[in-house]
Amino acid sequence: MIEYDSVTKIFGAGKTAVTATDSVTFTIEAGETAVFLGPSGCGKTTLLRMTNRLESVTRGSIRVQGRDIMEMNVQQLRLGMGYVIQQIGLFPNKTIAGNIAVVPRMLKWDKRRIDERIDELLRIVKLDPEIYRNRYPVELSGGQQQRVGVARALAADPDILLMDEPFGAIDPINRHQIQDEFLKLQAQLKKTIAFVSHDIHEAIKMADKIAIFKDGKLVQFDTPEIILMRPASKFVSDFVGADRALKVLGLLKVRDAMNREPRNVIQGEFTAEEALRFMEDNNFRHLIVLRENRVLGFVTRRQLKYEQGRVEELVEKFPEELTAREPLRDALSAMLMHDLMSFPVLDDSGGFSGTISYRYIQKSILELYSESQDD
């Protein structure tokens, strides 16, 4: 847990004084990721650097695991927090293994334990220890270096991670990948994380809570959903962007909006004639065809007209498969791309578990919006 209590930082004095953070108060709960978000110069890095005392606090206090950081030994404080800097900062004169070993060595771990830990961490960040252990940072791509930076911060298994734009230096494709991997990792590790970002998409994806800053002041501290659906000020709504409803779609999963008991479903052994009648009676435009809870495809009225035989022989396959765990944004994108009003949703073992449609997506957004209005 990290508690910021009226934290103020003033650089310089007199006329040239700059207030980098201004009476900032909020708490990052144990096991949660708080993303510090805001425009350049709003004090995100400064707040992070005060947390491990790389900058002093002008007024106010910071408590880590309940203890005032000023009462702790500064080396001890830092050894207990993994630190990832924006510029990656791997030591070029040390191998990858040497870089990861820095903190364990300071903690006087024995050599075997350190070596094992290095390999374990390299595997965690998806770098083959055999290949990368003895390489130097210059021999790695930016993305690989960033992975090593994360591994180095995790080396001694600290409870707290301070990360300053840790994935800033990589191209978008790799960034998404490393973000996904980090999320999976965090789901197991449950670290308390202070994460600086200036990218709203990254914040929405990584955060349990987002802290939005403006000119050194904390303007909102809330879950991503609430920040998106009920921004506290014009500044926040401008910052999250006019497309915030679309961003919510990136946050919500198919399972949050899907129809679990769809009626426009038919078993493959029915005849085309029966299916057509079923559609006309219920005014369905298309049916999803199943056999043994597997999705075979879909049929439309036009397809079935003048046809005989069983529907399973007449199906058209769905161009994409959607699972319950995918973001709604991807589902919507699939619908737009393929001009289909609804898609079947598969569970983890590939079985049919419901459908997702425009109407259900819209309903879930409106629900979320009204929830956040009255809480």
Next chain:
Amino acid sequence: MSLWVFLQDNLSMALFLTWEHLWMVGLSLLIAIVTGVPLGILITKNRKLAQKVIGGANVIMTIPSIALFGLMLPLLAVFGHGLGKVPAIIALVLYSELPIIRNTYIAIKNVDPALVDAGRGMGMTKWQLLREVEIPLAIPVIIAGLRTAAVMIIGIAAIAAYVGAGGLGVFIQQGIARSHEAMVLAGALGVSLLAIVVDLGMGFLERRLTPRGVKA
């Protein structure tokens, strides 16, 4: 060829003077390293001090060597060392300081501040940071400074023969006095050869001691 004949006749003398030259230079460099490198590191913590120290070393550099020997003579004469190896070595040390201090200072200052930040943020002490990161990264530039100093003082040491320090300068000095061309040539070529060999050797050292991950 008269140079060849001269060398054949005076081989043991030539070898002795070369050896004498080398150890004067070597000892001076050693003293300059153990004083200059720590001083160069120390002044990275204080800009004002750095300006003074480097400025001072710069002033020494501008004094012509023959004048420096002249200036030291009355001072050292008090201790009975106005002539000989002592003033020579003191002068060589003083001349070496500037490239060594300056290069050390610049090399440490030029270490990427992000690395210092990362190290401190991970809990490294100043000393750990210096030993594990800053010095290893500064090594190539420090050695480049040594190389400059070495080549320079090999030349200056030749002039030290005028204060009776010995070394290859003896051939040059006596050769001129006696108008013995081959002798002057032997001294001059010897000093030049020494400078070239030492330069190559230090270049090799520079490459060897550059941390692998830092090589371009």
